[in-house]
Amino acid sequence: MIRKIVKYGDPVLEKPAGPVTNFNTPELRGLIADMWETMYAAKGLGLAAPQVGISLRVAVIDTSAGEDESKKFILINPEILNQEGMQVGEEGCLSIPGFREPVKRANLVRVAGHDESGHRIELDGMELLARAMLHEIDHLHGILFLSHLSPLKRDIIRRKIKKLQKAGEWD
Ligand SMILES: [Zn+2]
Numbered sequence: 489m490i491r492k493i494v495k496y497g498d499p500v501l502e503k504p505a506g507p508v509t510n511f512n513t514p515e516l517r518g519l520i521a522d523m524w525e526t527m528y529a530a531k532g533l534g535l536a537a538p539q540v541g542i543s544l545r546v547a548v549i550d551t552s553a554g555e556d557e558s559k560k561f562i563l564i565n566p567e568i569l570n571q572e573g574m575q576v577g578e579e580g581c582l583s584i585p586g587f588r589e590p591v592k593r594a595n596l597v598r599v600a601g602h603d604e605s606g607h608r609i610e611l612d613g614m615e616l617l618a619r620a621m622l623h624e625i626d627h628l629h630g631i632l633f634l635s636h637l638s639p640l641k642r643d644i645i646r647r648k649i650k651k652l653q654k655a656g657e658w659d
Pocket residue numbers: 580581582583623627
Protein backbone atom coordinates (compact mmCIF):
# COMPACT_ATOMS: atom_id res chain seq x y z
CA MET A 489 0.00 0.00 0.00
CA ILE A 490 1.33 3.40 -0.95
CA ARG A 491 1.31 5.68 2.10
CA LYS A 492 1.17 9.45 2.12
CA ILE A 493 4.59 11.07 2.40
CA VAL A 494 4.53 13.80 5.02
CA LYS A 495 6.10 17.08 4.03
CA TYR A 496 8.40 19.53 5.77
CA GLY A 497 6.43 21.35 8.44
CA ASP A 498 4.97 18.19 9.96
CA PRO A 499 6.47 17.84 13.48
CA VAL A 500 6.95 14.06 13.03
CA LEU A 501 9.88 14.85 10.70
CA GLU A 502 11.73 16.83 13.35
CA LYS A 503 11.50 14.59 16.38
CA PRO A 504 13.76 11.61 17.12
CA ALA A 505 12.10 8.31 16.21
CA GLY A 506 11.79 5.49 18.74
CA PRO A 507 13.55 2.14 18.43
CA VAL A 508 11.88 -0.97 17.02
CA THR A 509 11.53 -3.44 19.88
CA ASN A 510 9.35 -6.13 18.27
CA PHE A 511 10.84 -7.79 15.22
CA ASN A 512 9.27 -10.31 12.89
CA THR A 513 5.79 -8.89 13.38
CA PRO A 514 3.18 -8.45 10.64
CA GLU A 515 3.08 -4.72 11.52
CA LEU A 516 6.80 -4.27 10.93
CA ARG A 517 6.77 -6.34 7.72
CA GLY A 518 3.73 -4.42 6.50
CA LEU A 519 5.36 -1.09 7.27
CA ILE A 520 8.52 -2.04 5.38
CA ALA A 521 6.56 -3.40 2.38
CA ASP A 522 4.58 -0.15 2.26
CA MET A 523 7.75 1.91 2.56
CA TRP A 524 9.29 0.16 -0.48
CA GLU A 525 6.13 0.69 -2.48
CA THR A 526 5.85 4.33 -1.42
CA MET A 527 9.51 5.06 -2.13
CA TYR A 528 9.44 3.51 -5.62
CA ALA A 529 6.17 5.25 -6.50
CA ALA A 530 7.77 8.58 -5.51
CA LYS A 531 11.01 7.71 -7.37
CA GLY A 532 13.14 8.14 -4.27
CA LEU A 533 16.35 6.34 -3.37
CA GLY A 534 15.54 6.13 0.32
CA LEU A 535 12.69 6.57 2.76
CA ALA A 536 12.54 6.74 6.55
CA ALA A 537 9.48 5.71 8.57
CA PRO A 538 8.88 9.25 9.96
CA GLN A 539 8.30 10.31 6.33
CA VAL A 540 5.17 8.17 6.30
CA GLY A 541 4.21 9.48 9.74
CA ILE A 542 5.57 6.54 11.75
CA SER A 543 8.08 7.61 14.40
CA LEU A 544 10.15 4.41 14.36
CA ARG A 545 13.81 3.85 13.57
CA VAL A 546 13.25 2.13 10.22
CA ALA A 547 14.59 3.16 6.82
CA VAL A 548 14.79 1.61 3.37
CA ILE A 549 17.40 2.44 0.73
CA ASP A 550 17.83 1.45 -2.91
CA THR A 551 20.40 3.52 -4.77
CA SER A 552 19.59 1.60 -7.99
CA ALA A 553 15.97 2.85 -7.95
CA GLY A 554 14.60 -0.66 -8.40
CA GLU A 555 17.12 -1.83 -11.01
CA ASP A 556 19.29 -4.05 -8.83
CA GLU A 557 17.97 -6.28 -6.03
CA SER A 558 21.45 -6.35 -4.40
CA LYS A 559 21.26 -2.59 -3.76
CA LYS A 560 18.21 -2.85 -1.50
CA PHE A 561 18.89 -2.30 2.19
CA ILE A 562 16.66 -2.14 5.24
CA LEU A 563 18.04 -0.32 8.26
CA ILE A 564 16.36 -0.85 11.61
CA ASN A 565 17.70 0.91 14.71
CA PRO A 566 20.85 1.88 12.81
CA GLU A 567 23.91 3.29 14.53
CA ILE A 568 26.86 4.85 12.76
CA LEU A 569 30.07 3.02 13.69
CA ASN A 570 32.50 4.92 11.51
CA GLN A 571 32.67 7.72 8.96
CA GLU A 572 35.60 8.58 6.72
CA GLY A 573 36.44 10.99 3.96
CA MET A 574 34.27 13.68 2.48
CA GLN A 575 32.00 14.12 -0.55
CA VAL A 576 29.84 16.97 -1.73
CA GLY A 577 26.80 16.18 -3.84
CA GLU A 578 23.29 17.35 -4.62
CA GLU A 579 20.72 16.07 -2.20
CA GLY A 580 16.97 16.17 -2.18
CA CYS A 581 14.27 14.73 0.03
CA LEU A 582 10.81 13.29 -0.72
CA SER A 583 9.50 15.36 2.20
CA ILE A 584 10.94 18.56 0.71
CA PRO A 585 10.02 18.15 -2.97
CA GLY A 586 11.39 20.59 -5.52
CA PHE A 587 14.48 21.58 -3.56
CA ARG A 588 17.94 20.15 -4.17
CA GLU A 589 21.17 21.51 -2.72
CA PRO A 590 24.78 20.41 -2.40
CA VAL A 591 25.40 18.72 0.96
CA LYS A 592 28.71 17.70 2.48
CA ARG A 593 28.77 14.10 3.78
CA ALA A 594 31.32 11.46 4.71
CA ASN A 595 32.37 9.38 1.71
CA LEU A 596 32.58 6.08 3.59
CA VAL A 597 30.32 4.97 6.37
CA ARG A 598 29.87 1.83 8.43
CA VAL A 599 26.52 1.27 10.09
CA ALA A 600 25.27 -1.40 12.48
CA GLY A 601 21.61 -2.21 12.77
CA HIS A 602 19.07 -4.99 12.53
CA ASP A 603 17.18 -6.66 9.72
CA GLU A 604 13.43 -7.21 9.92
CA SER A 605 13.94 -10.53 11.74
CA GLY A 606 16.01 -8.80 14.41
CA HIS A 607 19.39 -10.14 13.32
CA ARG A 608 22.27 -7.75 13.79
CA ILE A 609 23.76 -6.57 10.53
CA GLU A 610 26.65 -4.34 9.54
CA LEU A 611 26.63 -2.39 6.33
CA ASP A 612 29.38 -0.44 4.60
CA GLY A 613 28.48 2.29 2.17
CA MET A 614 30.48 4.56 -0.03
CA GLU A 615 29.66 7.53 -2.23
CA LEU A 616 25.94 7.54 -3.10
CA LEU A 617 25.10 4.70 -0.68
CA ALA A 618 26.97 6.47 2.13
CA ARG A 619 25.06 9.66 1.35
CA ALA A 620 21.72 7.81 1.36
CA MET A 621 22.54 6.02 4.63
CA LEU A 622 23.52 9.26 6.36
CA HIS A 623 20.47 11.12 4.99
CA GLU A 624 18.09 8.40 6.21
CA ILE A 625 19.79 8.03 9.61
CA ASP A 626 19.47 11.81 10.00
CA HIS A 627 15.72 11.41 9.44
CA LEU A 628 15.59 8.92 12.33
CA HIS A 629 17.13 11.61 14.54
CA GLY A 630 14.63 14.20 13.34
CA ILE A 631 17.22 15.97 11.21
CA LEU A 632 16.53 17.12 7.64
CA PHE A 633 19.11 17.90 4.96
CA LEU A 634 18.25 21.59 5.39
CA SER A 635 20.20 21.45 8.66
CA HIS A 636 23.38 20.86 6.65
CA LEU A 637 22.95 24.03 4.58
CA SER A 638 24.15 27.52 5.42
CA PRO A 639 21.65 29.50 7.54
CA LEU A 640 21.14 31.82 4.55
CA LYS A 641 20.25 29.02 2.12
CA ARG A 642 18.07 27.36 4.74
CA ASP A 643 16.11 30.58 5.31
CA ILE A 644 15.56 31.11 1.59
CA ILE A 645 14.16 27.58 1.22
CA ARG A 646 12.03 27.94 4.37
CA ARG A 647 10.56 31.18 3.03
CA LYS A 648 9.75 29.58 -0.32
CA ILE A 649 8.07 26.66 1.44
CA LYS A 650 6.04 29.04 3.61
CA LYS A 651 4.73 30.70 0.45
CA LEU A 652 3.81 27.31 -1.00
CA GLN A 653 2.05 26.42 2.28
CA LYS A 654 0.07 29.64 2.19
CA ALA A 655 -0.89 29.01 -1.42
CA GLY A 656 -2.10 25.53 -0.45
CA GLU A 657 0.53 23.96 -2.67
CA TRP A 658 2.38 22.13 0.08
CA ASP A 659 0.48 19.15 1.41
ZN1 LIG B 1 14.76 12.73 3.17
